[in-house]
Amino acid sequence: MGHGICDTYTKSANINVPTNRAESLYAESMKLYGKISPKLADLRGVGVTCSKLKSRMRKDVVSAVQQMFGMTKVDEKEPKKNEKSNKIIKNQEEKDDDDDEENMQEEVVAPPPTVFSSNQEPNIQKVPHPKDIKPGIEVTVPGILKLSEIQIRRALKKLDGDQKKIFSEKLEHFLKKEPTKEGVVDLHSHLKSFLNAGKLSTFSMILHNFEELCIDSKKSHVDWFPAFYIIFEELKLQSKELLQFPIDKMQKRVPKPREVSKETKKTQNERRVPQEVVVFETTR
Structure with missing residues (x-):
């Protein structure tokens, strides 16, 4: 929480068990918010980052953050006040997912790079036949090895x-x-x-x-x-x-x-x- 001086111990929290409950995220966020000192560097950009959460869990995360700052109350029966903002966030998430899928397909479908251009033919050298190779040093076999x-x-x-x-x-x-x-x-x-x-x-x-x-x-x-x-x-x-x-x-x-x-x-x-x-x- 916060964009000021980095202090991992007081500005971050880890939840041992994965959860999508807004109450748990709200409680952890309020604990961190209470530790922030009233300085301009810390209060300049107060925000909450929740990592390693799937897309279906992000709706409750947004509701928890909004409830923390008093913007709205979490009410599953009456979600009319947050419907517009949730719709915008959902559309943005779907767009990001589509972009990631397109990038992945481009990486898979993209043909491998060619070393030679279309107009240039590769220069292939012919391997000499063994009979054409002349030994640099003549090997003399000892006479005892020639005996049967x-x-x-x-x-x-x-x-x-x-x-x-x-x-x-x-x-x-x-x-x-x-x-x-x-x-x-x-x-x-x-x-x-x-x-x-x-x-x-x-x-x-x-x-x-x-x-x-x-x-x-x-x-x-x-x-x-x-x-x-x-x-x-x-x-x-x-x-x-x-x-x-x-x-x-x-x-x-x-x-x-x-x-x-x-x-x-x-x-x-x-x-x-x-x-x-x-x-x-x-x-x-």
């Missing part, structure tokens, strides 16, 4: 076979010497590394080759035969923990008798004589 899957498998198989052959030759040369503690540990660590890496075929081949070399006394030292079974039993336990099955099942090995020459038999017979005999006492 079979060629890659053959290359890996050949590389694996070469590694096995080299390791077998080194193993044969290594087993001709008398075994030492460091040598046994080193050989065991090599075999264990193949087992941990999952190279079971390589591990099985080297272990089988190791066994054949230990059996043949011409290709290995005689003391490598018991050393082999010490390493084998240790790897058997480790493979059971790692792979959940022992390596003897994977290998399907068949124990072979050791080929012993006459000179080796003589040496073994000499070494079979125990240097120290340990006798355990039995208790009853």
Whole structure:
């Protein structure tokens, strides 16, 4: 209420429940009117604005405002005094509604703006064919990507076979010497590394080759035969923990008798004589 200094707290009121009752609007308007100070700035244009009301409610709003300023009394049975003013306001509202509807139709029916004028044709460029496009940078594909899957498998198989052959030759040369503690540990660590890496075929081949070399006394030292079974039993336990099955099942090995020459038999017979005999006492 009022067109003077803006004071939202004292010059506005909100009704929590939507209503079209003239008595409610009249009461709220009189409360605001009582708060206005008698200054020229506030009394210059005293008016009431009721927002968010439908058109059918505006008749009661006008009656409430007129009653507030003592212009008339609200009487639904005798509306003759306010009939002319209400008719003018109603005609104005209908005119505003018609204008809003026409504006809405114009916005919907209006054709979209064209980018090109009627006399000007659009300049359309032809997209070049892929064969006409020349690459700015020539791409060189690595040779390994040009190989087929079979060629890659053959290359890996050949590389694996070469590694096995080299390791077998080194193993044969290594087993001709008398075994030492460091040598046994080193050989065991090599075999264990193949087992941990999952190279079971390589591990099985080297272990089988190791066994054949230990059996043949011409290709290995005689003391490598018991050393082999010490390493084998240790790897058997480790493979059971790692792979959940022992390596003897994977290998399907068949124990072979050791080929012993006459000179080796003589040496073994000499070494079979125990240097120290340990006798355990039995208790009853």
